[in-house]
Amino acid sequence: MHGRHTAFGTVGDKSLGKSGNFFHLHMVSDSTGETLMTVARAATVQYEDVQAIEHVYPLVRSQKQLDRVVGEIESAPGIVLYTLVDPDVAARLERVCLDLAVPCVNVLEPVFKIFQSYLNVAWTGRIGGQHALDADYFGRIDALNYTMLHDDGQVPGDLNEADVVLVGISRTSKTPTCIYLANRGIKAANIPMVPDIPLPPQLDEVTHPLVVGLVASAERIQQVRQNRVLALNAASYQNESYTDRRQIAHEVSSTRRLCAEKGWPLIDVTRRSIEETAAEIMALLRDHRAEEM
Structure with a gap:
């Protein structure tokens, strides 16, 4: 598992240096990370003159894979968005962010709660279910x-x-x-x-x-x-x-x-x-x- 780093909305580090108005955005997913990137970019473009340095970590499904993510968040603190089904992995990420005093959001949690309340059925916790070979x-x-x-x-x-x-x-x-x-x-x-x-x-x-x-x-x-x-x-x-x-x-x-x-x-x-x-x-x-x- 490797994080991918991109400067969304910029062309190289030089443009970032000119504005100086950038922030680190960490996206941690147990699937491809596409959902997180779509949500993050839809939010980021609403703020003028603000540019996100993206750190994308796909396929994070174990504590060992989370170790690298934690290290990168510690070295470059910023907003953390995640979609992690494993409750233990998610809980550890939440604790690390709390200790570092950085915001951490499970972007699908409010959606899951609404679905569960309306449908009155338990969720399955399937990782990457949207990519099923059906x-x-x-x-x-x-x-x-x-x-x-x-x-x-x-x-x-x-x-x-x-x-x-x-x-x-x-x-x-x-x-x-x-x-x-x-x-x-x-x-x-x-x-x-x-x-x-x-x-x-x-x-x-x-x-x-x-x-x-x-x-x-x-x-x-x-x-x-x-x-x-x-x-x-x-x-x-x-x-x-x-x-x-x-x-x-x-x-x-x-x-x-x-x-x-x-x-x-x-x-x-x-x-x-x-x-x-x-x-x-x-x-x-x-x-x-x-x-x-």
């Missing part, structure tokens, strides 16, 4: 395999097997959005809209999937495309229209017009994160499935 897990793997196989317009012949098909011009975050959806068990394909290249005819024949168009402002797409060209070191990039603002504006207009003609919902991703875009798509998908029933 039907949902293998469903997510199947969705991810489908999504990777159908990225960027590949294998259009079986688009009707998708749950969602995303349509949009280059740099509208189609691929990362599809991958996020696949991790939620949703089979997602994406079709690029390229000037002077027709969309695959199979797209007009689909009956099962929800088709969603993605757009962004011309300024945003131009910026992302220019960065893309620079990242690829494409100094001799011949297709100048790829980063031409007027051409991009025309592509955006074409996307909007096509979605209006087809009756496809359209999402502007200019100021949206991947997670926010995916959340709206999942809401649209629920409505779409309800209409199919």
Whole structure:
């Protein structure tokens, strides 16, 4: 078991030194630590000019594994968040934090209490139960395999097997959005809209999937495309229209017009994160499935 150290919201130690307004955040988990990181980052971003130096300790399931954690908390005191099922391991961590006068919180305890009170059943104390190799897990793997196989317009012949098909011009975050959806068990394909290249005819024949168009402002797409060209070191990039603002504006207009003609919902991703875009798509998908029933 090894702790992972990151400076969330910063770029290296230099930026921390400039602000000086940082704190140590220890996250101790008997599973992967993903729950703790999600909660901690959701809380941290609510405080301006405050940056957390993260210490992540996954798979802490014994007193011996806790020894290293205790040593690091003693050498760098700070807020301690944990999800530990073993009561003895959790109790020792609580005692250490009390002795050091640092805050220590079991982030799931209030949730467990509410569930137990409402459901009137005892909790099982399963470690990492959310990562069980059950039907949902293998469903997510199947969705991810489908999504990777159908990225960027590949294998259009079986688009009707998708749950969602995303349509949009280059740099509208189609691929990362599809991958996020696949991790939620949703089979997602994406079709690029390229000037002077027709969309695959199979797209007009689909009956099962929800088709969603993605757009962004011309300024945003131009910026992302220019960065893309620079990242690829494409100094001799011949297709100048790829980063031409007027051409991009025309592509955006074409996307909007096509979605209006087809009756496809359209999402502007200019100021949206991947997670926010995916959340709206999942809401649209629920409505779409309800209409199919």
